[in-house]
Amino acid sequence: MKPIYFDNNATTPVANEVIEEMLPYLRDYYGNPSSMHTFGGQLHRKLEEARAKVAALINAEPEEIIFTSCGTESDNTAIMSAVESYPQKRHIITSRVEHPAVLNFCKHLSRKGFRITYLPVDKLGRLDMDVFLKAIDDDTAIVSIMYANNETGVIFPIREIGEVLRNRGILFHTDAVQAVGKIPINVKELPVDMLSLSGHKLHAPKGVGALYVRKGTRFYPYIIGGHQEFGRRAGTENVASIIGLGKACELAGQYLEVEIDYLKKLRDRLEDALLQLCPDTQVNGDRENRLPNTTNISFKFVEGEAILLRLDDYGICASSGSACTSGSLEPSHVLRAMGVPFNAIHGSIRFSLSRYNTLEEVDKVIELMPEIIRDLRMLSPYGKESLKC
Ligand code: PLP
Secondary structure (H helix, E strand, O other): OOOOOEEOOOOOOOOOHHHHHHHHHHHHHHHHOOOOHHHHHHHHHHHHHHHHHHHHOOOHHHHHEEEEEOHHHHHHHHHHHHHHHHHOOOOEEEEEEOHHHHHHHHHHHHHHOOOOEOOOOOOOOEEHHHHHHHHOOOOEEEEEOOEOOOOOOOOHHHHHHHHHOOOOEEEEEEEEOEEEEEEEEOOOOOOOOOOEEHHHHOOOOOOEEEEEEEEOOOOOOOOOOOOOHHHHHOOOOEEEEEEEEHHHHHHHHHHHHHHHHHHHHHHHHHHHHHHOOOOEEOOOOOOOOOOOHHHEEEOOOOOOOHHHHHHHHHOOEEEEOOOOOOOOOOOOOOHHHHOOOOHOOOOOOEEEOOOOHHHHHHHHHOOOHHHHHHHHHHOOOOOHHHOOO
């Protein structure tokens, strides 16, 4: 049975066009792009074509793109590069709601003696700019703030932050893993020095990502070895996946405008219906300034995991909190930072859509959810208070 896949912030299906583009480079053209012979060397040109396509999606120059193995590597590289490039500086600013790719890397650096400021967010998941302004000092090496949050979809004021940092000698990195391919991004007009993206969030395969590094930015490689990626990231290139990432970025650029409207329409239909049909629900995050594909809804007095299991019985895929933290019963650090009440955090479900979802799928979820919530509340000692659904 084909699943109803509403978990596209966790990962996306690889587009058919991407698979087609990649196949010859898995099957026939298996050479090493660094080889002197034509068979391998011809792949070098394909890598550069892919680099140009990735660059075009965010309006960068091709030489500003470094291919990596994933969003996590891009994030780690950006932060590590800043602290290696400015060794006299020992302070990093980030937010409490970052992905573990940034948060846990910062924790790692704090154990090595770096000072980390974790900026708070308000109840809608918006960054506190006053705290940010006060946190900056001469010791700050880098500010790393995500473009859009993976759990709520809330979009951060990247331009404003970049403008504050401009000409202050502080690097600015944004983890745009959830934003690239979902909303327009133009680095020529955006004051960021580095930006991370990941293939599997935009219909390319898993295991490939990229880091944009603005021309002129001091850079120190994280993976050290051979001369690949102009000496900025060693390791034989994941040729087929990089070609796939290039194709996925080309498709994202082609579809972006129509897709934004389409996804908003589906997402809002789902969200409005669930809020209307199920009492004691709330949307987590700033509804005015979110990714078009994401909604995070709390169904109070029920366990998110129980909802997921019931949805799973119908082949519906969603997530509670971030996919990376599910499996543990730790409540979402993002919702906690937003001060979402305990009974609402535990029943929070993230639905994240993609261009491959349909109105019929949305209507199926709308049809099933009220009954699922009602049943689960019947079983819950707290839920009996709330049985109007
Ligand atoms: N940053 C954000 C905001 C993410 O959502 C994710 C993945 O969920 C990552 C980084 C990590 O990306 P990857 O899975 O490619 O390492």
